[in-house]
Amino acid sequence: MSFSNIMDSNSYTGGSAGRHGDGIIEARERMLGPAYRLFYRNPVHLVRGEGSHLFDADGTRYLDAYNNVASVGHCHPHVVDAVMRQMTSINTHTRYLHDGIVDYSGRLLATLGPEIDQVMYACTGSEANDLALRVASAHTGASGVIVTTEAYHGNTHAVTAISPSNGGAAVLGPHVRTVPPPDPRSAGSTADTFADHVRRAADDLQRAGFGVSCLVVDTIFSSDGIFADPDVLVPAVAAARAVGAVFIADEVQPGFGRTGEAMWGFDRHGVRPDIVTMGKPMGNGLPVSAIAARPDVLERFATTQPYFNTFGGSPVSMAAAAAVLDVIESEDLPAQVIGIGARLREGITRIAADHPAVGDIRGAGLYIGVEIVTADAAPDRGRARAIVEAMRDAHVLISVCGEHGNVLKIRPPLVFSDSDVDWFCTALDSALATTLATAG
Template identity: 55%
Template sequence: MKTQEAMVNAFIEGAAELDEATAALIAQRKALLGPAYRLMYERPLHFVRGEGVWLYDPDGNAYLDAYNNVTSVGHCHPKVVEAIRRQVGILATNTRYLHGAVLDYARRLLATMPSEIGHLMFTCTGSDANDLAVRIAQAHTGGKGIIVTETAYHGITQAVSEFSPSLGENVDLGVHVRTVPAPDSYRSENVAEEFTAAVRAAIGDLRRHGIKPALLICDGIFASDGVFDGPAGFLKRAVDAIREAGGLYIADEVQSGFARTGEAMWGFQRHGVVPDLVTMGKPMGNGFPVAGVAARPEVLADFGAKARYFNTFGGNAVAVAAASAVLDVIEEEGLLENARTIGRHIKEGFQALAGRHACLGDVRGAGLFLGVEIVSDRAGKTPDAAAATRIINGLRDENVLISGCAKAANVLKIRPPLVFTRENADELITKLDLVLQRLS
């Protein structure tokens, strides 16, 4: 059995000196919650309050949050808080009774998608959404085979963990799962061609084993693989390939959805393809548990004819109130545009830093979803996970929150709240510069 720490930026016991209070909380956690939970950072953080882009520890120290995309319109956004506070005192039942708000929300959300996508179903988490999407895809295609990128994360249910290779080598992939290399635009000149060829090879291998292909699932921006956005449109031919093979294309928008890319409401839109199923989660309720699956009606028909779906909390009136408020805030505060302009500003700032710090091998991403690849050698593009870890923890010590990802654990993962200001961006850039200077 390999070591358990497949998780980038996981806290590892004994790796750093801890203050007494932190050590005591960690000991309690271990005793009460058991061994499967992970903390982040060499010295884990304890937060007691959040507001906008800031998280506060018990001593009142403020941390600039450039990582959490759940609280995507900012921690405790007053409008979302107010919507939850109002509805929670009125009603929270379930979808076996009629309620108007869930319908109004579905209509509004579906209006942000291509017209081919006509239904919306509600779950509580992105994992549940991907789990349901796979059931729908398998019912429609009659196949089981699943194709994912090799460091993908799609969720934590048993079925979904079987196609979430980033969980590590000790979590078995399903026998019906094939992985393809991530679309590594840093190392390849022909991402579209190579990715398509890999998907075609995976389809062939599934068939060779008597497994009918059911689906290709891709992040709008390939997140845990290393924040690969790739050239716009590169995904189209791989989608054609899976469809030719009788399979579906599921767009996992749990991370790239809700305006994060700054280009469009959904990450898949940059590829000029219309998915068969779209899954969404994390930022949908700005922290309130709500997630969902949008589907082409003809794809959902087979599942609906065979099975019923009921998610006790999915689509209840409070969840829908929170989710509606998130859409309001995205519109009213112009957050799609903010993600684009502030994201571009950060990207340019990072690119300028790359001129002075050779370890910044690649700066990529779209909008406020950015990746910075850390290398020990620019010519060879050699991943430097140790340096990435030092940078992530160095920023943490400067009260700035980011994390890491990628197969080689060497990519900085930066996903600030969509309300990030130019001032916040400059602080992030300045502090990264400072940490990099210390590193060299």
């Protein structure tokens, strides 16, 4: 089986099943097969969540510094109540009238700007990105796609083919070209360099006869290693549009206030997408996703290919999604994210002064990447994974990302608190010291 950067950089590889006396790992492997993955050398058996904390089967409390799915906190009472109330009433699909989808759509579209005023619903980010590719191809008449070198856009057949993080070049379709992410440490102008890469990829797709359907970008470049420079997208999007392509902003990870500075990652960049995709945090754990688009971009697909999704946009999923917007607004989470995110980065920066294994620290709001490097500043995948495991042993959950798997991926629920920051920084300081001593 080929190595998947996003799936295998921090996955269980066997050998600790004995720590779980109930045999759950063996049963899982026997019945689910080898495609599924677990996190950590010693997997975590979680049974309950509350806010930014999780609890295992023994009652041990963990700090969740990884999951953006429960974006407004695990089991937020307002979301739970909204879902339960709707479940006791009715849950059908979008071929019957219900107020929930109309009310929510109006609220959602109001956050996206005046050009984007139509929305279509699905269940997962993968489905949303799959649908966006179909819409883009119908609009442009082309099939070529440009993505970044470690992009992850989902796991359907179509989006696996544009997700090199799933397994490198082996998974890519012939109609896909990759470009390096806009690393601010690169020589020259990052924005101009990134745009130039997009132009070259577009030229290659045109020479190959695919044309250029779309540029697809996760607007915080999360799988590429988390690059938050807000000045890099405008020239690249212009380069894609110059050859007739549309820009798809994949907001599954940076959206819904994650960066604090704006509701959507593309707003930070000052660029208007043609299509926006969203998923994970949209329903705080309930499966709901969507694409939103300019009506002229959506028109050809919508008038030639009738669309239906049994569970997409159902009354229950709309109740969950609406409750998430309620919480974001009523608790003023973007403002909280700015403050807590800044405090978290400051704490990590102070710790880094005592640990030369820490390289670049970057991010926005509550999406932070911390590079782990060797003495000569080379990427250190091994130590990064050791730090993740040491923090797991201290009951703090994170992961890794980036081309070399050496960037600590810190992405907690938006309700992270000051005490959570203290817990996190204490665990990180200890993990850095412990792994340094072990390596030495």
